Amino acid sequence: MTETKRPKGTLTIYDVARLAGVSIASVSRVLNGQGTPRPETRERVMHAVRELSFVPDGAARALSNGLKEVVGVVFRRGGEATFEDEDESLLFIDGINRGIEVAAQHRGFDVLISSVGVHDSHATARISGVAGKADGIILHDRMLSAVGIARLAEMIPIVTLAGSPTRASVNVGCDNDSGMRALVNHLTVEHGYRHLAYLSGHAASPDNRARARVFEAATTAVGAEIQTGPAWQGNYSAAGGAQVIASLLERGGDLPRAIVCANDQTALGVIHALARRGVRVPDDVAVTGFDDVPVARHLHPSLTTIRQPIEQMGATAFDVLYSRISGNGGESDVVLPVRLVLRESCGCPPASPATPALGVGA
Amino acid sequence: MTETKRPKGTLTIYDVARLAGVSIASVSRVLNGQGTPRPETRERVMHAVRELSFVPDGAARALSNGLKEVVGVVFRRGGEATFEDEDESLLFIDGINRGIEVAAQHRGFDVLISSVGVHDSHATARISGVAGKADGIILHDRMLSAVGIARLAEMIPIVTLAGSPTRASVNVGCDNDSGMRALVNHLTVEHGYRHLAYLSGHAASPDNRARARVFEAATTAVGAEIQTGPAWQGNYSAAGGAQVIASLLERGGDLPRAIVCANDQTALGVIHALARRGVRVPDDVAVTGFDDVPVARHLHPSLTTIRQPIEQMGATAFDVLYSRISGNGGESDVVLPVRLVLRESCGCPPASPATPALGVGA
DNA sequence: CTGAAAGCGCTTACAG
DNA sequence: CTGAAAGCGCTTACAG
Numbered sequence A, B: 001m002t003e004t005k006r007p008k009g010t011l012t013i014y015d016v017a018r019l020a021g022v023s024i025a026s027v028s029r030v031l032n033g034q035g036t037p038r039p040e041t042r043e044r045v046m047h048a049v050r051e052l053s054f055v056p057d058g059a060a061r062a063l064s065n066g067l068k069e070v071v072g073v074v075f076r077r078g079g080e081a082t083f084e085d086e087d088e089s090l091l092f093i094d095g096i097n098r099g100i101e102v103a104a105q106h107r108g109f110d111v112l113i114s115s116v117g118v119h120d121s122h123a124t125a126r127i128s129g130v131a132g133k134a135d136g137i138i139l140h141d142r143m144l145s146a147v148g149i150a151r152l153a154e155m156i157p158i159v160t161l162a163g164s165p166t167r168a169s170v171n172v173g174c175d176n177d178s179g180m181r182a183l184v185n186h187l188t189v190e191h192g193y194r195h196l197a198y199l200s201g202h203a204a205s206p207d208n209r210a211r212a213r214v215f216e217a218a219t220t221a222v223g224a225e226i227q228t229g230p231a232w233q234g235n236y237s238a239a240g241g242a243q244v245i246a247s248l249l250e251r252g253g254d255l256p257r258a259i260v261c262a263n264d265q266t267a268l269g270v271i272h273a274l275a276r277r278g279v280r281v282p283d284d285v286a287v288t289g290f291d292d293v294p295v296a297r298h299l300h301p302s303l304t305t306i307r308q309p310i311e312q313m314g315a316t317a318f319d320v321l322y323s324r325i326s327g328n329g330g331e332s333d334v335v336l337p338v339r340l341v342l343r344e345s346c347g348c349p350p351a352s353p354a355t356p357a358l359g360v361g362a
Numbered sequence C, D: 001c002t003g004a005a006a007g008c009g010c011t012t013a014c015a016g
Helices: A013-020 A024-032 A039-052 A058-065 A083-089 A091-106 A123-133 A146-152 A176-190 A206-221 A238-250 A264-276 A294-298 A310-325 B013-020 B024-032 B039-052 B058-065 B083-089 B091-106 B123-133 B146-152 B176-190 B206-221 B238-250 B264-276 B294-298 B310-325
Strands: A070-077 A110-117 A136-139 A158-161 A170-174 A195-199 A225-227 A258-261 A286-288 A305-307 A334-336 A339-341 B070-077 B110-117 B136-139 B158-161 B170-174 B195-199 B225-227 B258-261 B286-288 B305-307 B334-336 B339-341
Touching: A013 A024, A013 A039, A024 A039, A058 B058, A058 B123, A070 A091, A070 A123, A070 A310, A091 A110, A091 A264, A091 A310, A091 B110, A110 A123, A110 B091, A110 B123, A123 A136, A123 A146, A123 B058, A123 B110, A136 A310, A146 A158, A158 A310, A170 A176, A170 A206, A170 A310, A176 A195, A176 A206, A176 A258, A176 A286, A176 A305, A176 A339, A195 A206, A206 A225, A238 A264, A258 A264, A264 A286, A264 A294, A294 B294, A310 A334, B013 B024, B013 B039, B024 B039, B070 B091, B070 B123, B070 B310, B091 B110, B091 B264, B091 B310, B110 B123, B123 B136, B123 B146, B136 B310, B146 B158, B158 B310, B170 B176, B170 B206, B170 B310, B176 B195, B176 B206, B176 B258, B176 B286, B176 B305, B176 B339, B195 B206, B206 B225, B238 B264, B258 B264, B264 B286, B264 B294, B310 B334
Parallel strands: A070 A110, A070 A136, A136 A158, A158 A170, A170 A334, A195 A225, A195 A258, A258 A286, B070 B110, B070 B136, B136 B158, B158 B170, B170 B334, B195 B225, B195 B258, B258 B286
Antiparallel strands: A110 B110, A305 A339, B305 B339
16 A cells, blocks of 8 residues: 555656666566566566556557557548438448457457548548558448549558458458349349439449449340439438439339439438328339448337448458568458348348347247 | 578667767767757768668667556457357447557557456456556456555556546446437427336446436436336347347336437347347337447438447547656546437437438538 | 667657 | 657567
């Protein structure tokens, strides 16, 4: 019960050393499990550490070690969206970030999060800020141009998510092609729909472009008709999806038999917009999503969609980044498999009670 | 186009100084906007910085400045839950974290995220790890005992969320009392339900205890009957809520007219469990939640609940912590207001189409 | 096994 | 306005 009441003033390894009666080198060694300290030394140090509630300064360690044990993650926040709506459109991102965090933990890393507003012109500055505080960076879709990435990559390892591979960075994405092909096949062959449309996401998104391309190819291949054009341009948000439907209906346009949405958020907006106008889903129009965010199964009707391994994408992104940070391989892009999840919104029957919608009581 | 191709090897302020032909002090000054550098000096430095894509090392800055510009956030991950289920139970936490992040950004801070498994015995170690890398810490509910907090507080400022105030820390929470009172009033007076039950959350959660206490007081005050006891013990998860209903029904117990759940997740599980057994909500049994997470409005029936200002709680937690870090005030606990959100699950009529469920096209 | 000392990359008084 | 130098709190060869 030493009365070492240090009012404030940062506590350092010197204080611990003094209390324990050893050198700072010894303190550092027992704290880091280096060498083979004498049991008594170890004892005295640990006691002093507990006594003082000492926590070593991460900045000093990082500077000395050349390793911060931090990975930065940067993503875009929704812009036009209200706070409430925002919550929803970030489900996907939150899921990925969780995966990153869990994987990081296995390596003793923590995750530094930073978002950028849609129209934030300081994106580059913000990313640099994070770069300075981390050993490596994970960039979500649409954060930096290829040249921006190339430039930053000179300072720090970079992994992109659902982006495009670069010479300087590695990308982790999912198998849009197989997913979209399976979906179109289900709608056209199994349900026999002959008239479809793809309600797109951000025009610049690599994921969106891949999905759009395969949608066209696959529908064309089976001889189905499709609606396309700027009228079907969404933006990955529920509001964007609802807007497309609203405009279409106002113009008195014909609805296709099935609407394939670029992501779940869009599908959510579409379903609501259709319901409000008395169009029945899936009886009049089938609607599908992409992602399988948690809400998907609770929608009414429940949403048929493509499940991306959301958390696993995050975990993989970290793992790849980690191996780059440690200097081992991790040089090639990775494409994760997806899965078609059939629920009600495509026209399939509701799941039987034997297969509860929740993983409960099973 | 200088051919300064440094293959790897950390780029430092010395490299910039050399390229620009100035001292490192000058580089530091223009980079930080200190002093009044001559325009030419500024020019040369900025040019060199761009040329090299230089990003100053955050650890070195932190060590020198005594400020990392990082706040740590620690929370619990669901444990028994599967990955999928986890997604859902973390909606609330994700919302708060987002609020923290946005507020942090206004001050040039980034957010360091770290989760702890439910049964992780290394919780304290993990928290210390984060503490070393941050200027202050925000602890979600149920992370550390009062003594644990007191100890850690000697090293670093702490703010707790939905916890209990401590001499050493500040708490940010919401007004459980008013919320629960308004809810019970609505159910008993406006709907006239006379037989209710409270399906509780984690027994140790301060929020849960407050809600349970007010529930009992308020129902008793209007002379309604309530069911209580261990049978009504949940754990804030959908699975926990479903389990309570399953056991109750198996024992052939009577259902109350209204079930007030400790949070939305629990309500979600309850609604599914009841539906599976053919009990109609709200016709046979009314069900309510607490939080108003994004899924709430998409449930079928949509969920009547108490809206907590989720993101605002996070933002407030950061603001309070920031003022403690900067040494100004921020010493008193804060209680944020909540709001009763009436939807279908309590027995109220569906919202009119004039008030779309989504913030779309309004 | 242990201690004295150098060094990690910045910032900031202190002189000029 | 600008540069030389000290110092931030650690870790880690290098001697002993």
